[in-house]
Structures are given as structure tokens and as C-alpha cells.
Amino acid sequence: MKWTNDRADNVDDRRGSGGGGMLVGGGLGTLIIAAIIFFLGGDPSAILSNGVGNAPQTEQRELTAEELQVKEFVRMLSAENNQTWTKIFSENGMQYREPKIVLFENVTQSGCGTAQAAMGPFYCPADETVYMDMSFFGEMQQKFGARVTEFTVAYVLAHEIGHHIQTILGTTQQVDKMRRSGQYSEGEMNRASVATELQADFYAGLWAKQTDNREKFLDPQDIQSAMEAAAAVGDDNIQKRTAGYVNQEAFTHGSSKQRVEWFMKGYNSGDITQGNTFDQLFR
Template sequence: MKWTNDRADNVDDRRGTGGGGGGMLVGGGLGTLIIAAIVFFLGGDPSSILSGGVENSAPTEQRQLSENELQIREFVRMLSEENNQTWEKVFAENGMQYKEPQIVLFENVTQSGCGTAQAAMGPFYCPADQKVYMDMSFFSELQQKFGAKVTEFTIAYVMAHEIGHHIQTLLGTTQQVDKLRRSGQYSEAEMNRVSVATELQADFYAGLWAKQTNNRENFLEPGDIESAMEAAAAVGDDNIQKRSAGYVNQEAFTHGSSQQRVEWFMKGYNSGDIRQGNTFDQLLRR
């Protein structure tokens, strides 16, 4: 992908500040890490797990960021601004006002409005403080453990997906899903389908962002969309379950299959129309 000249001021880089720690999940064996991966990979509401289960640890020493880390910050600032400009345009065209999220870069451990965040959880969006949390080491895990080739546009897709959850919060979708969850009227299997619909809509929004931003900036290069589709497929529930447990349990899906994630990203990209992103209508018929 081509870098643009735009940079956002809403990136909070906490790396090298000494505020992180080397803590671990309590009972943090393979089973816990699998659960964390399924729940946190590319979004969702992390509050139920973030609020507990993390040991306190001593802060890391303060250090200077490397040139590569500073370059990553600039890249994230560019992506953030391109998201902001695109979503401001989309919201304005639909008679709404956009509010940008804050992007937090951290290493190891940091605090969020949803509780303590760890790198092992992967990138996530916290509705309580409307911030996207990203430890960039996630992308090494994505490549090594889940078989996705990581490119710059892989990072762009992941970040656009997390900002997609912010769009859901601004539109009230997050609040409606939370109300359903707290009502106690739905079974675990039904709430899993709600979760799948929520995640697939964030994938749709990521695809829509790519389309609309390319219309503005012509920033896509050959292979970028394929890179996003590969990442989306890598974090499909079926792929994660096969790699972690050796079998697939569709009723336990919380993010959607690899095929579904790719399809909804491409629907967002091909349509470029926010009105086409109703994932709930197709998946939640009782």
C-alpha cells in the first residue's frame, strides 16, 4: 500500500514508557491462551476477561524507541488519519457526526477502560473508553501461529476492523448487543450468533473503509486486498479451532468462519455502501 502524507494526533504511544509489565494470565496455560485468542482476535467486547485474571508485575524499564518502532508509530498515525477522513465523509453523507477513537500502542501490559490489557489478547476495541489497543507483536503471532503472511495492509485491515467496532458503538449497535447479552433471554448458542454477526459487520466496515479510502487516495497496490483476505481467513473461527484443538465446533463460533470473514470484507469493499452491512438480518433469524 502507498503511504499518504496525512497523520493523526489521536495515537497514544505507550511503548518504552516503563508503564507496561511482563504479567501473565492466571493459570495461563495453552487452554487459557486459546480462549484469549478466540475472544480477542480482531475485536469483540473484552471487558469480561480483561477485568480479571491478570497478575500484577513490575513495570518494565523506560527506554528509547528504535527507529523501526518510530516508523511503526508514523504508519499507525497515517492509518488512523485515513480512517478518520473516510469515516467523517461516510457519516456526513448519511447525516451523522463522526467521533474519532484514540489508538493506543503498547507493549506487554497496559490499562484500558475495560481493565488490564495484555499483548497475548491481540488487538481489541474497548467501548468503555472508545479506544483501540494494539501491541504490534500480535502480527508476529498472526504469521507464526495462524499462517497469515503479514504485510502493511494486513495491519491496515486489522486496525480498520477494530475501528469498525468503534463505528458500531457510534451507531448504537454495541449497546444493543450488550442489552441482548444482559437480558438473559438468549441461549449461549444464540449469543454466539450475535457475536458472529457483530464481528462480520466489523469486517464489512473494514472492507468499506478500504474501498472509500482508495477512492479518495488511490492508495491500494496489487496484492493489498488479497493480503486482507488472507488475514481474515487466518483468524476465522474454524481455522483457529483446527490449529488449537484439531477439530471444528460451529456452535462455538464467535467471530465467523474464514469464508464468512472474507465474504463480508469483500462485500464491504465491493459495495462501499454502509447500508449493505446488515449482518444481523441473515444470521439471527430464530
């Protein structure tokens, strides 16, 4: 993909600033924690807490030239997300507000509680911030078989910002209201979670299309790498690699096929009104 000249000022780089903080605790069990570790974009509010015990302190250090380059790349991606979504919202008579992006290593504090690298990138609706430990992309390649490129990072960030779009539009709040009502079964809430995640994939594809229309920043192989990344973090692929079998009733993010399909629907349509994932899953 081609770098543009735009840079956003909403990126908070906490890497190298020293670590430390409260670890997740509370005896929630390894299965729940593993789900957050292995599922891209999981909702951390279900397991994050003040916990018990302190994480080890790390000394402050200077960022390497490569790390500074990563920051510039994320600033560029953030700027392109902000410009594209501002345009889309304006065209639909709405007002967009920019999320914050936090880069961290090991552990940091978020509006949803303590963030740890093992959780992978996530969006916290409480402070409207995307949290990313860049070591996740090495894990993505080693554990899930994804070919990591620059556009893989772009896809993941766009997916998390997709959750921010859902918060602005009220989708996040509606799903949370369903969860808190106690009126829905575990299976129904899993389907709601799948719909939420597939919609974020749709928004990522929509962003890619609209931004390429404006900037012509995509190379021919970029969309292929995004589809490979989406497939790698499908529930069925993750379950096969971690448990050795597939349990569709336990899906919370969608199958590899579904994730690719909804990303491509967003990319091919370029139309925000085509992203109703809830209708198909709740018929």
C-alpha cells in the first residue's frame, strides 16, 4: 500500500514510557481469557477488572527507528480513517467524532480496565479509544497463519475503528442493553456478538474502498492480504488451531468465510447502508 502525506494527532504512543499496572484477576477462568487472547477485536469489558497484584515495572527507554516508523504509519492510517469517516457521515447527515489510538507494550490502563498485550487490539467504548500492542501481528502470523503486511495492520485498525462507528451510531449500546436485560440466551448473545464483529469487518472494507477512491493508496495485493487476515481470525480457524475442533454454537466473531464475505461486501458496495449484519443472523 502507498503511504499518504496525512498524519493524525490522536495517536498516543505509550511504548517505551515504562510499564506496570494491575493485572487482570478475579478467577474468571482460562477459557474466557483465552477467548480474548485468540479472538480479534474481543470485548474486553467482560473480563477486564482492577484485578489483583501489580505487573512488573519496566524501565523507560528510547523508541527505535523502526518503532517510530510504526507510529508514523499508524498516524497516517488514523488520519485516513478520520477523513473517510468524516466524509461518509457528512454525506448521510451525521457528525463524526474521532477516536483515540493508543500504542502500548505489555500493559496499560484503559477506560475499560487494564489492557494487556495478550488481549490483542481492542476498542474500548468507555473512552472511545483503540488500544494496540503491535506484537499482536507477530502472534497473528505465528499462531493463526496470517501473512502480515502493512495492509494487515490497516485492516485490523479499520476493524477496531468500525467498533467506534458502532458506538457513534448506537449499535454498541443496543447490544449491551440486550446483554444486560437477561432476556436472551447465550446462543442469541453469541449471534449478536457475531453480527457486531461482522459489521466491523464490513466497515473496514467500506473504509478501504472509500479511501482508495479518494487517495488511490491500495496496491493489487492489499485486499488479498486483508481477506487472508480476516480468514485467519475466523472462529472456525481459531478453534481448529487451539482446540482441534469447531463448535459453531460458540462462535462470537464469525467464521472465516463470513468475515471475508462481509469485508468484501463493504469494499465492493462502498455503501454504509448495506451493512446490516443483524438482519441476516436474526431471521
